[in-house]
Amino acid sequence: MNASAERLPVRQTASQLLLRLIYDRGPISRADLVRAAGLTAPTVSDAAASLMAEGLVVEVGLGPSTGGKRPTLLQVAPDARQLIGIDLAHGNFRGALMNLRGEVICREEILLEGHRGVEALALVYRLVDALAARAQRPLLGIGIGAPGLTEAARGVVNAAVNLGWNDLPLAELLHEHSGLPVFLSNDCHLAALAEHLYGAGKDSPAMVVINTGYGIGSGIVLGGQLLAGVPFGGGEIGHLVVAAGGELCSCGHRGCLESVVGLRALARRAQELGLDVPAQLEGLPALLAERQQQGDPATQQLVNETGRALGTAAASLVAVLGGCRIFIAGSLMALGDPLLAALRAELALHAFTPVVEISEVGFVQAGEDIVLRGAAVLVLSRVMRLL
Amino acid sequence: MNASAERLPVRQTASQLLLRLIYDRGPISRADLVRAAGLTAPTVSDAAASLMAEGLVVEVGLGPSTGGKRPTLLQVAPDARQLIGIDLAHGNFRGALMNLRGEVICREEILLEGHRGVEALALVYRLVDALAARAQRPLLGIGIGAPGLTEAARGVVNAAVNLGWNDLPLAELLHEHSGLPVFLSNDCHLAALAEHLYGAGKDSPAMVVINTGYGIGSGIVLGGQLLAGVPFGGGEIGHLVVAAGGELCSCGHRGCLESVVGLRALARRAQELGLDVPAQLEGLPALLAERQQQGDPATQQLVNETGRALGTAAASLVAVLGGCRIFIAGSLMALGDPLLAALRAELALHAFTPVVEISEVGFVQAGEDIVLRGAAVLVLSRVMRLL
Numbered sequence: 001m002n003a004s005a006e007r008l009p010v011r012q013t014a015s016q017l018l019l020r021l022i023y024d025r026g027p028i029s030r031a032d033l034v035r036a037a038g039l040t041a042p043t044v045s046d047a048a049a050s051l052m053a054e055g056l057v058v059e060v061g062l063g064p065s066t067g068g069k070r071p072t073l074l075q076v077a078p079d080a081r082q083l084i085g086i087d088l089a090h091g092n093f094r095g096a097l098m099n100l101r102g103e104v105i106c107r108e109e110i111l112l113e114g115h116r117g118v119e120a121l122a123l124v125y126r127l128v129d130a131l132a133a134r135a136q137r138p139l140l141g142i143g144i145g146a147p148g149l150t151e152a153a154r155g156v157v158n159a160a161v162n163l164g165w166n167d168l169p170l171a172e173l174l175h176e177h178s179g180l181p182v183f184l185s186n187d188c189h190l191a192a193l194a195e196h197l198y199g200a201g202k203d204s205p206a207m208v209v210i211n212t213g214y215g216i217g218s219g220i221v222l223g224g225q226l227l228a229g230v231p232f233g234g235g236e237i238g239h240l241v242v243a244a245g246g247e248l249c250s251c252g253h254r255g256c257l258e259s260v261v262g263l264r265a266l267a268r269r270a271q272e273l274g275l276d277v278p279a280q281l282e283g284l285p286a287l288l289a290e291r292q293q294q295g296d297p298a299t300q301q302l303v304n305e306t307g308r309a310l311g312t313a314a315a316s317l318v319a320v321l322g323g324c325r326i327f328i329a330g331s332l333m334a335l336g337d338p339l340l341a342a343l344r345a346e347l348a349l350h351a352f353t354p355v356v357e358i359s360e361v362g363f364v365q366a367g368e369d370i371v372l373r374g375a376a377v378l379v380l381s382r383v384m385r386l387l
Numbered sequence: 388m389n390a391s392a393e394r395l396p397v398r399q400t401a402s403q404l405l406l407r408l409i410y411d412r413g414p415i416s417r418a419d420l421v422r423a424a425g426l427t428a429p430t431v432s433d434a435a436a437s438l439m440a441e442g443l444v445v446e447v448g449l450g451p452s453t454g455g456k457r458p459t460l461l462q463v464a465p466d467a468r469q470l471i472g473i474d475l476a477h478g479n480f481r482g483a484l485m486n487l488r489g490e491v492i493c494r495e496e497i498l499l500e501g502h503r504g505v506e507a508l509a510l511v512y513r514l515v516d517a518l519a520a521r522a523q524r525p526l527l528g529i530g531i532g533a534p535g536l537t538e539a540a541r542g543v544v545n546a547a548v549n550l551g552w553n554d555l556p557l558a559e560l561l562h563e564h565s566g567l568p569v570f571l572s573n574d575c576h577l578a579a580l581a582e583h584l585y586g587a588g589k590d591s592p593a594m595v596v597i598n599t600g601y602g603i604g605s606g607i608v609l610g611g612q613l614l615a616g617v618p619f620g621g622g623e624i625g626h627l628v629v630a631a632g633g634e635l636c637s638c639g640h641r642g643c644l645e646s647v648v649g650l651r652a653l654a655r656r657a658q659e660l661g662l663d664v665p666a667q668l669e670g671l672p673a674l675l676a677e678r679q680q681q682g683d684p685a686t687q688q689l690v691n692e693t694g695r696a697l698g699t700a701a702a703s704l705v706a707v708l709g710g711c712r713i714f715i716a717g718s719l720m721a722l723g724d725p726l727l728a729a730l731r732a733e734l735a736l737h738a739f740t741p742v743v744e745i746s747e748v749g750f751v752q753a754g755e756d757i758v759l760r761g762a763a764v765l766v767l768s769r770v771m772r773l774l
Contacts, residue, residue, distance in 0.1 A: 149739075149741055149742075158741065159741055205617035206616070206617060220707065222609075222614070227609070227707075227708070227709075228709070229593070229708065229709020229710060229742075230592035230593060230709065230710060231710065231745070232709060232710070232741075232742070232745075233705070233708075233709030233710050233739070233741070233742035233745070234707070234708060234709040235706075235707065235709075236706055236709065236739050236742055237706045237707065238739070239706070239738065239739035239740075240702060240703065240706035240737065240738060240739075241699075241702065241736065241737040241738075244737075251739060251740065252740065253736060253737070253740075256739075312628075313706075315627060315628065316627065316703035316706060316707060317707055318620070319622075319623055319624045319626070319627035319700075319703060320607065320614075320621070320622065320624065320703060320704055320707040320708065321614070321616065321620075321621060321707065322614075322615070322616020322617065322619060322620030322621040322622075322623065323616060323617060323618065323619070323620050349628065349640060350627065350628040350631075350640070351626065351627060351628075352536075352620070352623050352625070352626035352627075352638060353626075353638065353639065353640075354536055354545065354546055354619075354620070355536075355616075355619070355620035355623055358618070358619075358620070
């Protein structure tokens with residue numbers, strides 16, 4: 001009888017479980033791991049030894065005594081492995097080398113300069129190559145936040161209009177190019193995962209991140225699970241009509257949320273008000289915030305209308321999901337509290353008061369690398385089952 | 388050592404698992420149950436014997452031979468137990484005695500006649516007493532579909548404006564009155580559960596039932612689980628604004644879905660067109676359908692606007708949930724295909740085309756007892772773990 005073959009799955013599971021416990025609760029003693037995992041002391045000892053042999057776990061000193069001698073504490077070595085996160089939805093292509101905590105070690109950015117289709121794909125390869133070349137540790141894999149409709153399960157970008165990609169099997173192509181495991185999701189879905197794990201969304205039964213920039217979309221986490229849509233489309237509020245009969249959107253409809261509050265729409269509306277618009281539209285919200293603070297009425301109205309359009313979309317989220325926490329991420333965060341005030345006012349007018357009262361609106365706390373950090377969550381959850 | 392105490396939970400679990408398998412797949416042989424349950428033949432035999440002793444399962448003849456002698460087939464006895472379903476959201480209070488298949492054995496209806504508060508509660512007691520008196524089998528419990536905001540977990544009606552109920556612990560009160568287990572949920576949530584299990588929604592990863600009548604709301608089932616909202620408010624689209632600046636709604640806002648397509652709003656709009664409105668508003672949609680078929684342009688416009696308002700709300704569902712199947716239930720079903728055509732046209736204009744293309748709109752198949760059948764699902768799932 002082959003006892004080792006019998007025991008192998010149990011050992012693997014024990015290691016995975018312990019690694020996750022140490023990741024979540026470390027520094028932690030072996031005795032506390034025995035209690036938390038419900039495993040025997042020898043199993044915990046063996047698994048801890050093998051995790052230390054792999055360099056994933058290190059001893060980091062002594063904990064307080066609980067009667068006998070002080071226990072040695074274990075912690076995940078955050079820099080034992082590295083991974084690559086990519087954000088393709090940010091205007092230019094941005095990427096970062098990150099550690100096991102989703103902390104950025106170094107960055108690369110490649111200017112898109114209007115490239116589309118195969119040329120845009122070649123830029124993704126260049127970005128990944130540049131980051132892989134800088135890795136000092138074994139790479140776990142690549143996580144990608146892609147714009148537009150994505151089918152995460154198949155690793156396919158269904159439709160990213162600005163990049164001219166249709167049904168592009170990006171995960172498979174990038175795996176062939178790099179030899180690494182590749183995982184892909186919508187950028188807004190990754191932002192929601194990041195905020196759920198690293199930001200203010202932890203323990204919320206229903207949490208939404210509305211990611212703003214050139215495109216607008218949202219990611220929804222219900223009971224700890226991403227509402228990705230089957231096969232796609234969960235949280236795709238960018239093309240929900242919020243101003244019937246409004247401006248024509250790239251999707252072919254009029255008055256979509258994106259056609260009011262996307263960066264291009266914001267620039268158009270600012271120009272109509274006679275404001276100077278910077279070449280890099282990402283800088284526009286900060287300029288608007290400055291003018292708003294200076295008391296310029298036209299800018300105040302622009303910010304107000306932007307918040308109200310978001311509030312109309314937020315009403316849909318609240319009406320469908322019930323009480324939830326809604327966080328704004330991305331470029332429009334620069335508009336600050338006046339944006340939130342307008343959003344809250346319109347939400348209160350457009351959805352059922354008792355449900356609005358148990359809902360909440362704010363900005364994300366996961367920071368401006370939120371999509372990259374979400375890409376890290378994706379890799380860590382799939383490869384290491386850490387999350 | 389007390390072996391029977393040790394084995395009791397396993398026996399209970401085996402019985403429950405088998406009862407569910409026989410419910411779902413019966414008539415079924417013991418051999419097929421062994422395969423399906425992954426239990427040993429003696430365990431299956433013992434559990435089947437105890438289910439038969441309880442009268443829950445009966446032998447119903449012989450199956451085809453698979454080599455040896457023909458196997459005896461087992462089936463759940465649908466009339467072994469009875470339960471009470473109550474629909475408080477239908478204008479008057481309706482209830483039914485039902486069997487284990489959610490089939491109606493007999494009905495009772497009590498006219499509400501404007502009663503509210505404690506008086507309305509007394510009518511619920513009377514309805515339950517009348518049904519309980521007619522039961523010929525042991526009663527499993529009572530399932531209630533309540534209007535307005537409900538907290539199913541606590542059995543509380545948070546706010547039912549038309550009944551003047553606020554934070555009413557209806558499940559607890561009715562349990563004290565009847566001595567039976569009582570489970571409560573929003574009527575639209577029950578309609579969604581019924582359609583998911585008995586209607587067209589089976590196996591849909593994302594399914595919505597929009598229940599129409601005096602009030603408007605929806606129930607959403609994602610991956611087989613009801614999106615109830617925490618603590619409430621899932622699918623509460625009746626007070627989503629679909630016509631900004633429209634008529635004043637009972638909720639205090641203007642242009643809510645309910646203020647356009649609820650039965651009272653429909654009656655108001657019909658009167659404005661000079662149509663005769665029946666005293667029982669439930670009959671209005673059928674009258675409108677008749678006039679629409681006769682080619683009356685004003686009625687056609689009324690039906691069209693009703694469908695379009697539903698389509699605007701459906702766009703919110705699609706934008707939040709991604710591709711989904713949306714079924715209309717309740718009074719407005721009488722408006723037929725012209726309603727669906729208008730709904731689909733507006734949905735197509737208000738949500739992202741690729742997501743609309745993977746979505747679907749239709750009428751429920753679970754029939755007009757859909758809330759009562761949902762109440763049966765609630766009781767069967769909680770008491771018997773059958774669903």
